Amino acid sequence: MIRLYNTLTRKKEELQTLEPGIVKMYVCGPTVYNDAHVGHAMSALVFDIIRRYIEYRGYAVKHVMNYTDVDDKIINRANQTGVDPFVLSQRYIDDFDQNLTDLNIQPATARPRVSKSMPQIIAFVQGLIDKGHAYAASNGDVYFRVLSDDDYGKLSARKLDDMQAGSRIEVEELKEHPMDFALWKSAKPGEPSWDSPWGKGRPGWHIECSAMNLAELGEQIDIHGGGNDLIFPHHENEIAQSESFTGKQFARYWMHNGMLQLSGEKMSKSLGNIVSIKEFLSKREADVMRMLVLNGSYRAPLMFNEETLDGAEKGLERIVTALRPALPAVGHANQGALNALSTQVELTKNGYLSAMDDDFNTAGALGNLFELVRAINTARDAGASGLELQHAQATLRELAQVFGLQLKEKTGSEGADKFINLLIEIRAEVRKQKLWQLSDQIRDRLKELGVTIADSKEGTTWRWE
């Protein structure tokens, strides 16, 4: 039984789906006006890991991620660069898709965009007006009437009265209440706009997600996810819109990931302290970013710096090492060593599942994986054969794959193997004659070419590195 932390109730709850065996999950995607950064990667990775685990547990996941391709930022950037806003957003959508692929993130089963959802959005706004939850102002803007929603503020645990007190929002005369927010914005000159019952205009920020949710997943969904910086106002307003429109509970579980911390601060567009995904991947493997996320807890802030990345990279190598073959000359491992290994396989499986069932505790599950890593290495050192290691290694690989780790061994140029083996063979002869200098020279030169040699009393092995 999977339990997950629900922001709405601030408690862990059992996952009970609306339809048996199916999880409807909507995760807020990016506004596409710039290169995506590693903070986006964290969020995408968190929900990718969650999705993979839910699927591993036997559910089918309907996963929707939207692209916000109509927005002030896009329009501004388009104007600055002289590129058509739709061309610009298309370019960044393509880039983002590529980023996700590079990070081994499973594509969402549906990826709607604002620009292609206009009829649904307009119908949604009209519906809210019809039900008295929204009103059109004289200038063509349409606002949501917060006072019409009696539990407004329940997700972010705020009260309307409190918000007004500390609010820095300039009260617009056209609004009935200062916290009323725009569902539809009347067009300004030079902006993309669409025809509507209230004149030419474009959607506000929050309505798109309500409308796309309804279109793709229906009136009610199981999980709604996103970064915790979206709790207010975005998700709060989504709830207000959707529940006012349908009269039903919108999402059963609200899940929010913590922020990536770069030198102690949130990485964000406005602070300008950004590392793009592209930039990251030019320096490190995709698995390193995933390991960093796995080693933390998805709801807490995640430290992103050279030190934590080095740690993630080393941990990754440790798992990869455990998957390597048995030693060349296999002795016979004693029964005790083999029993210890199979015991650990069971312990790890159980530990992994109970950690992950408990609100996707990846750090705890990872700890279990490392215990299996050690058991495998110990058995190998004791002389276990490939066959004897097989089950444990398969388990390790399976559980790592549920995490979405690829665990790629580096490979070199094709066809080089036989020449490398030849060199190793010659070197073995050289070593027999104790010509250490020559032997070391071969090792050093191969190292420079990306081949690492390891000698042991059972023989010599090599690998690309």
Next chain:
RNA sequence: GGCGACGUCGCCAAGUGGCAAGGCAAGGGUCUGCAAAACCCUCAUCAUGGGUUCAAAUCCCAUCGUCGCCUCCA
């Protein structure tokens, strides 16, 4: 100022009432001609001060500190 989350070894971090997982780093050792890898050993009483309890990192109160939101943001 308001609301929320949090403070566990040098770093990342699990654990939320019953003797403090795991990874990285560090030190010592085994193996090795040397090296790499691996393995073994060592390495914390849980921000501070009170309180509840037979028993608290884990519950309550206070203080200090950090982060997020309140404005675009994963």
